[in-house]
Amino acid sequence: MTEMHSPYLMFLGDVQDQLGAKTAQGIVDWRPEWCIGQLKLEGCVADLGLQNVSIEEAVAAGAKTMIIGIVNSGGFLPDHWISVIVDALDAGMDIASGLHIRLGDLPEIKEAATRNNASLFDVRHPTHAIATGKGNKRSGKRLLAVGTDCSVGKMYTTLAIEKEMRSRGMKADFRATGQTGIFIAKSGISIDAVVADFISGAVEELSPENDPDHWDIIEGQGSLFHPSFAGVSLGLLHGAQADALVLCHEPTRGHMRGLPHQPLPDLQECMDLNLTTAKLTNPAAEFVGLSVNTSGLTDEDGAAYLKKLEDEFNLPCTDPFRNGTANIVDNLS
């Protein structure tokens, strides 16, 4: 994927609740300096806490790309958004979308992009042929977040680790494997959308050879223990060739996400299976820490839970939102 250009104008359409703008909110949380304003249509309920701007104002302020980082009911693109997107293209911006529909499949949008020599980014869709994974050792170092379940903070953890490493002057790049991460990194591959044969190959492409002291901090997806998505997680693990693994966990969850009948794995069992399978492509793989989303616990209970895990696994444990990731980065060799 070609890199997107910042700054961004955040398009909110007429989204009916704040949850529909979750992706856009993630971009604002992690890259506020790129988000110069929001564009809402009549009836929009979501708000990102940004200045409301018109397309003209956004372009005047330097916006290079209009981001459609919202979930619309049904995943389609409503007809009345098309003219707004065409206006943005005519005003000189690129468009990046996280919708299921491809922007280029809509003739008016495609024509406007061609006319303005502008780029259309559909972050859910791989844009080119991907090779199968090879498993050859690549130079540089890699950290991968793995999880007991989906949606337990893998993106948050890896972004926080990248931030911590960069603040120390270390060479580190977050590598995005999901749509929100791709908007934040300006590039990446939506790994669950590639054809099954190419999962590990996509991650090899995403994290190519690099300087010996450079770290790729790779966003994980799913869980080896999720009956729906474990294949994605295993291909990602093999392609990542991770030197360092971080286990992400949410301690108050009663069952695997979306599957009320499926219990969460035991943490030790989860780490064992990840480590066993990671060693196929990197025999030196090891866990360097645990990252826990303790937002469902009180400050006191959260701290006690982290302390308990530290004692149990003899590894640094943190809630990256509450405590940052310094203890995990300290543990990288």
Add this chain to the structure above:
Amino acid sequence: MTEMHSPYLMFLGDVQDQLGAKTAQGIVDWRPEWCIGQLKLEGCVADLGLQNVSIEEAVAAGAKTMIIGIVNSGGFLPDHWISVIVDALDAGMDIASGLHIRLGDLPEIKEAATRNNASLFDVRHPTHAIATGKGNKRSGKRLLAVGTDCSVGKMYTTLAIEKEMRSRGMKADFRATGQTGIFIAKSGISIDAVVADFISGAVEELSPENDPDHWDIIEGQGSLFHPSFAGVSLGLLHGAQADALVLCHEPTRGHMRGLPHQPLPDLQECMDLNLTTAKLTNPAAEFVGLSVNTSGLTDEDGAAYLKKLEDEFNLPCTDPFRNGTANIVDNLS
């Protein structure tokens, strides 16, 4: 996928070697009664040992579908095949293809299919939206072939087991997950071609609820130890919810297929990982036998190798080509 209709006319085009007709040969090996003849163009080198027939002769003999079960250099469909395919459609046959290109993407073929109300089957391409896997327990029994590597006889093994079970009057259906298997079963899903998020869901669809004494004999793909394709294998394992696993192996192979740097797994290690991960969706999963392709060994060495494995694993071991699969079927409960 709608079921294909037999009998088949086997189209060989002008394939330049016998290996290019490997898929077609697999169909003839397993379903000779469906293959009423072959159609070769000038310059074709491959031969299936069938009678050479014209389209008219094939239709007169009852052919319902023309099968393009060949690999063409580059995977495309040469222009001079198009008129032959159109003739076959006009003569009243459906067309089924294992090529990478979709038949319906070629306007002349699509128009001829519409004109004749005929079906086009692209066995490499899923034809409909697949749901994500759920992992809910399904009635009926399931056997899955897993492997130490790709191309170690998983399709052969499962077809041989289906044949053995049916000869005993047992309810058994081979479930195809690859292109050759799909031609043989008349339906199936090319599992390595589905989008990553839907691997286990595709297998759940392929092997739905059934009678308590019915066995689905599910074709495996890849290996949990293959760095390119392990994600496919894990999703398949979880979706299959196998009660019975058969390990397939080729003992003379020096490295994982296509990856000279990658050693084959130890058999025990391979069985352990398959069993551990299979239990996520079926805690009762167990190995019921080993199937070994001993074609690279003498009769004597092959028999000795099977005996050695039987003693080591205390499970029935067979080369299904040489010895059938009765000992494995005897071991099903």
